[in-house]
Amino acid sequence: MFRSKRFRDNWILILIISSIPGLIFGGVIYWLGGERLENELLQMHNKQIQLRASNIDEQFSYLETSVMHWSFDPNFSYSLANISLSRDFEIARNITQTIANMKGANPLAIEAELFLEGAAPVRFHPQYEALTDAVQIEGYRKLLAYDKQVFWSQHTSESGSPNDNSLSFMIKIPESNENHYGVIAVRMDTPKVAKLLQTLAPYDGGNTFLLEENGDQLLSSSGKVPASQLDEAIKREVLASKTKSGSFLFNWNQSTYTVSFGTMSRIGTDWTYVSASPISAITKPVVFISQLVLTLSIGMLLLAFVLSWLASRRIYSPIAQLVSLLTGKTAIAALGKEHNDDFKIIEKEWLHLTRESTTLQNKLEQQLPHLKEGFLLQLVQGYLYSYSEQALLERMRNFGWSVDHRQYAVLYIQLTGFENLEGRFSSGDEGLVTFVAANITKELASSRFEQAEVMNFHDLSVGLLIIVPEETEQQEAIRTFSQELTQGIHHMLNMYVSVTIGSLTSSVVHVPSRFEEAMQASGRRRFESRNQIIDLESLDEYDKENNEIHYPFALEREIIQAIRTGQMEETKQLIRAFSEELLERGAKVIDIQQGMLQLLGSILHAIRLTGMDPNRIFKSANLYEQLMQLGEPQKMIAWFHDKVVYPFMQELESRSDVQVKRTVETAMIYLQNNYMKEISLDSCADYAGTNTVALSKAFKQVSGKNFIDYLTELRIEKAKELLRDTDMKINDIAEKTGYQPSYFNRIFKKQESITPSQYRELNRN
Template identity: 45%
Template sequence: MAGIFNNVLGYIQKYKYNKRFFRKSLVMILIMASIPGLIIGLSIYWIATNNVEKELQGLHQNQISNRAANIDDQLAFLEMTVSHWAFDSKFDEKLKTINFAYNYDTVQDMYRTLLSLESAHPFLQKVELFLDKPRPLVFSTERYTFLSNQSDIGNYESLLQHDKSMFWMLRKPQGTGKQGLAIINKIPGDSTEPFGALIATLNQDNLLKVLKTLTPYDEGVTMLFNEKDEWNLSSSGAGGSELDLALKEAYAKHQMELGEAAVKDAKPESFLFDYNKISYSVSYGHFNRLGQKWVYISAAPLSSITAPVIAISKWILVISVSGLLFALLLSWFVSRRIYHPVQRLMTLLSGEKNDEVKDEFAMIEKHWQHMSKESETMRHKLEEQMPLLREGFFLQLAQGYLISLQESDMKERMKRYGWETEDRQFVALVFQLTGFANLEGRFSQGDESLVTFAASNIIDELIRSQYEQAEIINFHNFSIGVLLSFPLSHPSTWLEDDLEQVCQEIIRAINRILKMQVTISVSKWVHNVKQIPHLFEEVKQALVYRDLLDENQIIKTEQLSKLNVYKETGYPFTLDKEIINAIRNGQESGAIDLIAQFMKELAANGSTEFMLQQGMLQLLGSIRYASLQSGMNPVQLFGSVNLFEQLAQIKEPEEMLKWFQHKVIGVFVQEMISRQDYHFKQIIEQVIVHLREQYMTPLSLESCADLFGTSPYTLSRAFKQITGINFIDFLTNIRISNAKSLLIETDMKINEVADAIGYQHSYFNRLFKKYEGITPSQFRELNRTE
């Protein structure tokens, strides 16, 4: 003992007392602990001891009431949770028509839903779903089972016959073999003819643990049962005990003594009960659960309640005297404990070596001022970033990424960015720029974002000069969105008057500065923030109805129904076939010219952008079909990209034509040429053999093409590509070569030689002189002389 005391004393002596706050706190605690301690101890012993037992019993009763109220709240929350499940969209009328044997995704979703429901409350042990239609089955978190046993079907269908849509009962869940308290809720919750039920079985162990809190001592017992005594839960076990039966009898007797009025009042009551020479303090109360009255009884031995009083009475004087003797030591330890947070703060601020600091709070004040400056700096940085944050928020709002938020949440976020949202109405506009392909070198490919940014600045300047609450949204694809907000009192005729004037001014400014055309889509009024994403979706869709013959347009979504946006336009079927034939013949430039003519005919009768896109998509489908007919795989030919999706994103006719040239026609023609090379090489070899054998007969490009089953154009192009010279020159070379042989080796006359190679005499002389530079006669004389 002496060794321990010396160690503690040495530890105290080593501690440094140069800290101002520590010295002050130590002195104050010494004063507070020394003199009042003895006075308080004597007062507790002589005055408070007589009242402690009564207070402890009252405290016990209040504790029981509070814990019973907590259990009641948990059961009420469980009932509310289960009642909400029945109104979930997953448990609506669609379940009657679902074939679970084939709808794997629905089954998996139901497993996840039941697993989520099962973990919604700690009281729940197992959640089952019974469906009577189309075929009786039971869903659990592990599996689903179709019921075939009539006894099982009858048990489950009896739940649907109950007069209440939600009720408690004691039942045995499928597959457990153990009865438990369960709450049943019919589904759908709003149906007068339910076809199923959610069965939530309670975890008996967890419920008993909570019930045991009604007896906050190691001894005693707690029971819970309904007024009809259909089931009984007891902390003493499933079978109960003799004490349980005795308590029930005592409870019934006490109810009779209180009378009917007190019973109907259903307030928690308590009474003393003797059993086996032990006095119990019995508390009971009632829970009203879905029209049933549940009774809880808590019995604790009085000795357990008053035991602390007896011990305290004996030790009060000892503790008081001991407290006085150890006041100095305890004061030091308490002061050390009080100072510990300050010491930790000092260590964080100045590091491990803080012995030089004499005034702790001066040091804290210094660091506090430094942190205030840092906070101010961060606040300024946040203010600088606020425009970017606001721009990002409204871009997400317009694109529908915030649609999952509630109306109040959206309004709260808009308020953070300086927007008034109460009693306001909103209108959305989208500005679509066109004509980028006709700028003729002013902007290059890849400057789309730059052009859109310049247009958004023009719109921002003109809009903000007219309206107080407006937000410009740059979509970076030649389109700019504008969100305007006005009070509810704003006149509805504003859309036709003031806004149209502003739009015309913006159109003129963009035409003058950027040399591009503008199509403006204007939405209707809405009063809810949550409808703003739908407004932008509507105005974007309305842009496809712009007239291709008009350069600048203003489209109002409310007037689309009055316009003939779906007027009939003729599809150029003849040009469609000509384009396919040109592609198959390898005429790339001709196919492009035909596509340009195809687009002009589509737009000739005031066709809209939507109708043009539909026509071009149809043409793309025809080309893909032609590739299939030619034995080509479109996926291998055009790659894994979605050509239809790419084409649908193009707005301008000129860009569509360029896209067809580079992405479709050029690829198709090149593949046709590469596939035809080998085939034509064989044909050309056969043609050359034919020319060498039949050069003396009348031959022409057309006759050879007919003979070998191809067109003159295709044969001429392939002959030139493979041999390096055209068809006529090759045939002429063969005939001239044979003529030279006949002139040298035979004595045939010149006209006979001409006839032998298939030429007339006069034409042969001119042609021979053209190729050899001398006449046939001169050639014969020259070669014979040599």
């Protein structure tokens, strides 16, 4: 409809007429109202700052007046200098009460004290005490020597030093005499004053601080000491203005602050207050109103767009309805120059839709098998978990499956022995082999079951979904089919096949969980060169046939030693022997994987002990995940050599001296052949042709352990083997491993946390 000239002209005319008033109104309101309101808010903010600063000034003035009033108390007369306060308890008690009342009368004060000079300086804090600390006395005397009688200073009662950060109000006594013998100090409650200063900057991100006449910062609403970089920058700007009050905008780190400052006249000095607030917090209402106006304007424009479109449709509806019925917008856009002739549009679109319908029908028939396979892959992999039972059944009906009163069985098929096909297939042809196996599976399943669908995973594994009638018993038929399938694929491809049969289910939503169980159970197949069938219904009997797997600890130690000493070829042979020993007793896939994972962990631990970072050597690769993806022993051995041993050997050769490694290798061989004898570092160094210091350092560098720890670990491991695999007496084992029986028990328990007899009993149980 839009491509019709008549419809387009009507729509554009109505849209322009309805949009112009709204755009003009929104622009004027946004320009005039927003800017004026923003200026009004900034002026109001500055006035509030002045009023609040006046309130703070009054509170400080009240404190000064109150303290000066108390300083004229008769208790602080001239006679106080000649009275012995240590004997005249009544006067001391009155002074203490006066000091306490002075502190309580001022809400900003946290404490008040009185210092009296004399032969024996004393202080009321508020109780009477004689001062003996020279530092404190010197601090108070500096206050008495100050050239003003009433002044503000930074002082605390703990040190008496005027250089502390606590702000205090000082009055020398007697006030009417130049011969002052004491000073009254009222210390401010810094947190309260900070909260009071926060009223000058009530917005988040703002700050307020007070400056002395010399420009030093007295207090800050943030309580931070020293001042922040923002405070220092604003202070420099205020001092550079050379005026006592004013306001300005200040840019800092891509933010704009409105800064107001003024002067507070204090006794003996003038303070400057500075308040900085982010302008975004002040003008937030303006921003909101501006955004609201802009949003309303856009809304009005969209409303005009919709209303004009509806009005145009109404005007042009008779022909447009007929054109829309036959074509659609994309079809009209494709007509080119003829889009102004509505009747030609109808004629051409009718012919086009006829041809399109025929083409789509043919494509649908060709793509239906791929669509069904894609649906099944999504189903078994759990991507359709949010669909209900009825929704899944409806989709399956649409694909042509009969799902009423049916039950479902899933099979997971794995191919092994790809390395045996060398000459027929090369590396990278796994997908081709899997395609052949999937076709064989499809052919055999179609001959036995009414509905069976194959899923090709392209990684030497195939999935099979079988849909069978609900009232029939199908378990034996599925098992018979599995036997035929393994024999057929083995005959055609000369590969071994393991089929895992999942449990039957009558609900399609349970198919993903059944398939996941089958995949996990496939890990229990044995690493044997034969066809295998794992039925989840009889999995317990299958597990009972398995023998206990023996982990070759001795080979693990030899592998780690060969890696540490840089023997690449020997390491590869030892890993092959390690794998073969795991396979000796009919081990399952999961057992082999766990054994190889444990070996990988031990190798990585040994690498860390040498001072190297495995993450850097292996470029942060997830080695455990890579190893878990391998299902063939030969692939595991090759992977260990290419991905673990070779990169470490390269790093080792670049970092370690070859002669040092050979020396340590010679020493290790000597220890392995003579661990049952009395061995010392000196004898081992003589055998290796070096000195004890060099051997000890080289041993630590290459193996990650010192000499005695390596020898102890070697002897204990040999003892553990004898305890596990023989019936020798413990004393004989001690002598066999180079220990005295009494010392052997102690060192074994220290290393293993249990005694030798407990270790033997635990392993045999």
